[in-house]
Structure formats: C-alpha cells, structure tokens
Amino acid sequence: MPAQPSIHHQPASEEYYFHEGCYILELLNSDTQPELxxxxxxxxxxxxTRWHQLEGITERxxxxxxxGRVEVGELQQAVSAGSVVVIxxxxxxxxxxxxxxxxxFLALCLPRFVPDAYVDLEKSTD
Structure with a gap:
C-alpha cells in the first residue's frame, strides 16, 4: 500500500532539556517513517553543546x-539564520x-535519530 499523506503537530510543551546542552522538540521521529x-x-x-557524534546518521x-559557531570535525564556522550545516x-x-x-535550528537526521546512535565524546562531570 502506498504511503498516505500526514500532518504532524507537536505542542511546545513537549520540548525537553537534553543533557548535550540544548532543548529539543521532536517534530517528527517515528519508527513508521525511519528515513528521516x-x-x-x-x-x-x-x-x-557537548562534543558528540551520531553513528550511521547524516545530520543537517x-x-x-x-x-553561533559550529564545529564539525576540524571545521569551525560562524552560522546564522539561513545557514545549513551538513554533518x-x-x-x-x-x-x-x-x-x-x-x-x-532544525536538526534533520537521515535515517531518523535513535538514542543508540548518539555518542557523547566528553567525560561526564557527574
């Protein structure tokens, strides 16, 4: 059966603090749509934010x-509205x-973000 059109809404109240150092609102992340x-x-x-990497996921x-200033690998670059960073x-x-x-910023992950792909590259201070 072909995919059906869908519209998703996430209330701002669903935003949460992520230990990486930012607030996240998941707009679309479903195992029924694993591609993004x-x-x-x-x-x-x-x-x-903390140094980290995503295994097996391209992030934009x-x-x-x-x-702000983004650091990706050895690249450091100033960013502002309209900038797109490919990681x-x-x-x-x-x-x-x-x-x-x-x-x-929007973080687009291909395939979709899953917690097991996240690797924290800093030692915990807890």
Whole structure:
C-alpha cells in the first residue's frame, strides 16, 4: 500500500532539556517513517553543546534564528539564520550560541535519530 499523506503537530510543551546542552522538540521521529527525523533545537546564549557524534546518521542543521559557531570535525564556522550545516555520520560536532538571543535550528537526521546512535565524546562531570 502506498504511503498516505500526514500532518504532524507537536505542542511546545513537549520540548525537553537534553543533557548535550540544548532543548529539543521532536517534530517528527517515528519508527513508521525511519528515513528521516526532524527536531527543533534551542541553545541558550553563551552555551556550548557537548562534543558528540551520531553513528550511521547524516545530520543537517538549518539555522532559523540567532547566531553561533559550529564545529564539525576540524571545521569551525560562524552560522546564522539561513545557514545549513551538513554533518556526515561519525563526525564530531558541537555548536556554541555566540549571540544574546536563543540559537534555534532544525536538526534533520537521515535515517531518523535513535538514542543508540548518539555518542557523547566528553567525560561526564557527574
């Protein structure tokens, strides 16, 4: 049977803090659509997320608002609204909010994000 059209809505109340250092709202992440997940990430001013990588997943950041500095592998680059960052599988990454307002971006993962793919590259301080 061919796929059917669908529309998804996620209330803002579903946003949660992720230990990486950002707030996440999962807009689309379902095992019935394994080819893609979409999340909205928010990084507060002055915050740098933890070094991490995703195994077997290509991730794309689409910056919607704010400004920051992304580090992907050895590349460091300023980003702002309209920037698109492509992160290959297994590539270390982090992002810093260098502005005075929230840095907000969409994180598109192909295939979809699953927690087992996330690798924290920093030692825990807990």
């Amino acid at each position: 997940s979409i999340a909205r990430a928010t990084v507060r001013p002055g915050v740098t 950041y689409v910056i919607q608002q704010g400004s 290959p599988p297994g590539c270390r990454q982090r992002i810093t909010n260098t502005g005075e307002a929230d840095l907000v």
